Amino acid sequence: MITVTIIGAGNVASHLYRAFNDAKDVTVKQWYNRTYSTISSYANEVDCIDDLNQLKYADIYIMAVSDDSSASLSRALPFENRLVAHTSGSVSIHDLDKKNQRAVFYPLQTFSKDAELDFSEIPICIEVTEKENLQFMKDLAEALGCTPYKITTEQRQTLHLSAVFVNNFTNQLYRIAHEISDAKSINFDILKPLIMETARKVQHMSPYMAQTGPAKRNDKKTIKRHLKLLENEEHKAIYELLTASIKKTHGQR
Amino acid sequence: MITVTIIGAGNVASHLYRAFNDAKDVTVKQWYNRTYSTISSYANEVDCIDDLNQLKYADIYIMAVSDDSSASLSRALPFENRLVAHTSGSVSIHDLDKKNQRAVFYPLQTFSKDAELDFSEIPICIEVTEKENLQFMKDLAEALGCTPYKITTEQRQTLHLSAVFVNNFTNQLYRIAHEISDAKSINFDILKPLIMETARKVQHMSPYMAQTGPAKRNDKKTIKRHLKLLENEEHKAIYELLTASIKKTHGQR
Numbered sequence: 001m002i003t004v005t006i007i008g009a010g011n012v013a014s015h016l017y018r019a020f021n022d023a024k025d026v027t028v029k030q031w032y033n034r035t036y037s038t039i040s041s042y043a044n045e046v047d048c049i050d051d052l053n054q055l056k057y058a059d060i061y062i063m064a065v066s067d068d069s070s071a072s073l074s075r076a077l078p079f080e081n082r083l084v085a086h087t088s089g090s091v092s093i094h095d096l097d098k099k100n101q102r103a104v105f106y107p108l109q110t111f112s113k114d115a116e117l118d119f120s121e122i123p124i125c126i127e128v129t130e131k132e133n134l135q136f137m138k139d140l141a142e143a144l145g146c147t148p149y150k151i152t153t154e155q156r157q158t159l160h161l162s163a164v165f166v167n168n169f170t171n172q173l174y175r176i177a178h179e180i181s182d183a184k185s186i187n188f189d190i191l192k193p194l195i196m197e198t199a200r201k202v203q204h205m206s207p208y209m210a211q212t213g214p215a216k217r218n219d220k221k222t223i224k225r226h227l228k229l230l231e232n233e234e235h236k237a238i239y240e241l242l243t244a245s246i247k248k249t250h251g252q253r
Numbered sequence: 254m255i256t257v258t259i260i261g262a263g264n265v266a267s268h269l270y271r272a273f274n275d276a277k278d279v280t281v282k283q284w285y286n287r288t289y290s291t292i293s294s295y296a297n298e299v300d301c302i303d304d305l306n307q308l309k310y311a312d313i314y315i316m317a318v319s320d321d322s323s324a325s326l327s328r329a330l331p332f333e334n335r336l337v338a339h340t341s342g343s344v345s346i347h348d349l350d351k352k353n354q355r356a357v358f359y360p361l362q363t364f365s366k367d368a369e370l371d372f373s374e375i376p377i378c379i380e381v382t383e384k385e386n387l388q389f390m391k392d393l394a395e396a397l398g399c400t401p402y403k404i405t406t407e408q409r410q411t412l413h414l415s416a417v418f419v420n421n422f423t424n425q426l427y428r429i430a431h432e433i434s435d436a437k438s439i440n441f442d443i444l445k446p447l448i449m450e451t452a453r454k455v456q457h458m459s460p461y462m463a464q465t466g467p468a469k470r471n472d473k474k475t476i477k478r479h480l481k482l483l484e485n486e487e488h489k490a491i492y493e494l495l496t497a498s499i500k501k502t503h504g505q506r
Contacts, residue, residue, distance in 0.1 A: 011465075067475065090475055108447055110454065110465055121446040149443055158437045159444070161479045162430035166444055167451045168466035169495040170423045175460035175502060177415035184411045190402055191412070191419055192456050193374040194361055198420045199452035201363065203445050207428035212264075212363055213421035222320065222343055226414045234498055241494055242422040245487055249428060 002026045002140060005058040007073065009033040011111035012087050013064035019119045021045070025143045029058040053078055060085060060140065062105060063096075071095045083133055089160030092153055093127050102129040103137055106156055107146070110167050120145035125156050176235055183231075208249065215246035255279045255393060258311035260326065262286035264364035265340050266317035272372045274298070278396045282311040306331055313338060313393065315358060316349075324348045336386055342413030345406055346380050355382040356390055359409055360399070363420050373398035378409050429488055436484075461502065468499035 004026055006017050013033075020026045028046050033039045036050035049055070055078065064087040065073055074084060074097040084096055085103035096102040104127040109117065124141035126148050128134050134150065141148035151159070174195060178188050201210045214222040223243060230236045246252075257279055259270050266286075273279045281299050286292045289303035302308070308331065317340040318326055327337060327350040337349055338356035349355040357380035362370065377394035379401050381387050387403065394401035404412070427448060431441050454463045467475040476496060483489045499505075 067472075090478060108443055110447060110450055110463075112454065112458070112463065112465065117450070121449070123443045123446060125443070149440070151439070155437050155439050157478070157482060158434060159439060161482050162434045162439075162444055163447055164466055164468075164479060164492075165426045165430040165433070166448050168464065168468060168499060169426050169491075170448075170451050171455070171460050171464050172468075172495055172499050172502065173418045173422050173426070174455050175464070176498070177418040178460050180418070181411060181415045184408050186404070186408050186412060186415075187402070188459075190361055190376045190378070191415055193376060194363060194416055195419050195423075195452045195455060196374070197363055197370070198423050199448045201365065202424070202427050202448060205365070206441075207424050207431050210363075210365065211421065211424050211428070212365065213417055215417075215421060215425075219320075225343060225410070226417060229410060229414050234494075234501070238422075238494055238498065239417075241487075241491055242425050245429070245491065246421060246425050248487070249425070 002060070002136075002143060003029045003058040004140070005030045005032065005055065005061045007032045007061060007063040008065040009035070009038040010064060010066070011113055012107065014113065015111050015117055015119075016062060016064055016087070016107070017042070017046075019144050023143045023145075026140070029056060030054075052076055055079070057082070059083065059136070060103070061100075062087060067091050071097070074100070083136070085137070089125075089163065090157055093129060098129075101133060103127060103133055104156065105137060105140065106159075108159060108163060122146045124148045125151045125159060127151065127153060127156065173238075176238065179232075180230075180235065211246065211250065213246070215243040216250045216252070218247060218252040255313070255389075255396060256282045256311040257393070258283045258285065258308065258314045260285045260314055260316040261318040262288070262291040263317060263319070264366055265360065267366065268364050268370055268372075269315060269317055269340070269360070270295070270299075272397050276396045276398075279393070282309060283307075305329055308332070310335070312336065312389070313356070314353075315340060320344050324350070327353070336389070338390070342378075342416065343410055346382060351382075354386060356380060356386055357409065358390060358393065359412075361412060361416060375399045377401045378404045378412060380404065380406060380409065426491075429491065432485075433483075433488065464499065464503065466499070468496040469503045469505070471500060471505040 004020050020028050030047045031039050032049050039048045060083045062085050067088050070086045070091050080099045082100050084100040085105040093102050093104050106125040107122050109122045124146045126137045138148040257273050273281050283300045284292050285302050292301045313336045315338050320341050323339045323344045333352045335353050337353040338358040346355050346357050359378040360375050362375045377399045379390045391401040
């Protein structure tokens with residue numbers, strides 16, 4: 001049985017708490033948050049604390065806190081030579097205080113408070129400062145049903161950047177489509193199957209091969225008509241930039 | 254039993270042929286393409302022709318051809334007062350020759366030759382010039398298991414534009430993430446669950462509510478670090494433009 005203590009109570013921390021709590025080979029020893037009221041509703045199922053000095057021994061302390069607080073919080077931990085991991089895509093493993101053994105446990109997924117998540121599909125990017133902890137970190141990921149990937153700091157930071165493209169930026173394109181279609185009283189539901197299929201297609205085909213549309217085939221008439229339809233200058237600029245990018249990728253320039 | 258004749262042999266035509274052929278309430282009467290060899294392998298299951306004068310009576314003629322050829326091809330049809338539909342997101346219904354009854358049967362989906370598609374999830378956008386054909390067009394969509402939506406020309410053109418955002422542009426963001434991660438020897442598979450979840454999330458939550466990430470929370474440090482990581486000027490420009498767009502949407506400017 002692996003014992004885990006969760007530190008923090010944001011989206012990632014909450015999802016990890018629930019996942020570890022459900023995993024049969026893991027026990028959540030304690031849940032720390034500096035504001036007790038945020039986690040108090042879980043006090044009947046786990047030892048909830050708001051004082052670092054109450055931290056008991058656990059096989060691993062997982063800090064799912066904001067990027068800015070990782071370093072100072074790791075210094076404030078009142079013990080040494082235990083295993084401490086952060087869950088950030090961008091914070092360096094060396095930002096954690098070296099009085100403890102350090103690791104990264106970065107789940108590459110988008111976490112919203114209200115969205116249910118199937119952990120078995122989440123890749124966990126792992127780094128360790130002590131080689132002998134690698135297998136333990138992998139076991140921990142697998143205890144959640146996740147796939148562990150050992151990566152370097154540079155790779156993790158590049159993944160975090162890539163995630164901004166495929167998640168935040170993609171979501172903003174959905175948002176713009178929502179705005180454009182709302183303005184003409186179009187039900188956004190009509191676009192949902194296309195959104196799903198676009199994502200599904202690249203699960204077994206490269207994005208390069210999956211591309212279609214006016215930019216790829218350099219269909220100037222349609223592009224011109226679309227630009228005329230767009231009333232918002234910002235939407236126009238995005239249309240032009242991404243059209244140019246597709247043309248370049250597919251040798252239409 | 255509805256009889257359908259397919260005109261054209263591109264991606265949309267081929268997928269529609271297969272879907273109509275599988276539908277129990279539809280018979281594909283003929284399949285026309287100006288180049289016979291493209292469809293000849295289907296000659297054992299359907300009457301394949303390359304001469305418009307061989308067209309027999311069908312309840313509907315579905316022209317799934319390039320936008321530029323719809324008008325001239327509709328004029329070349331050697332009959333009058335039958336039902337003729339095109340499948341384009343951008344061609345006007347009035348571009349079809351008015352000697353026939355006109356309709357639009359626009360499946361809002363991305364069609365690739367090799368990707369299998371579940372038609373039951375495809376919205377079909379419908380327009381007619383003669384009101385009395387509306388129910389028939391809806392029945393035809395439903396015969397494929399699709400959901401029909403009656404829309405106006407302006408709405409269809411706006412949907413086509415929105416589709417470019419959620420499909421072509423989104424796919425280009427996947428492509429850029431593929432390039433960025435490839436350059437650091439990262440397995441693109443790690444990003445695939447995030448791609449799926451990003452699409453899944455907006456099936457039951459607005460894109461506005463689904464947004465997360467450094468741009469939304471105006472995390473200047475991470476944005477700066479990401480821009481430094483990006484080596485390609487075009488990728489940088491896309492990062493900056495979409496970050497500004499997210500900030501504006503979420504009141505971070």
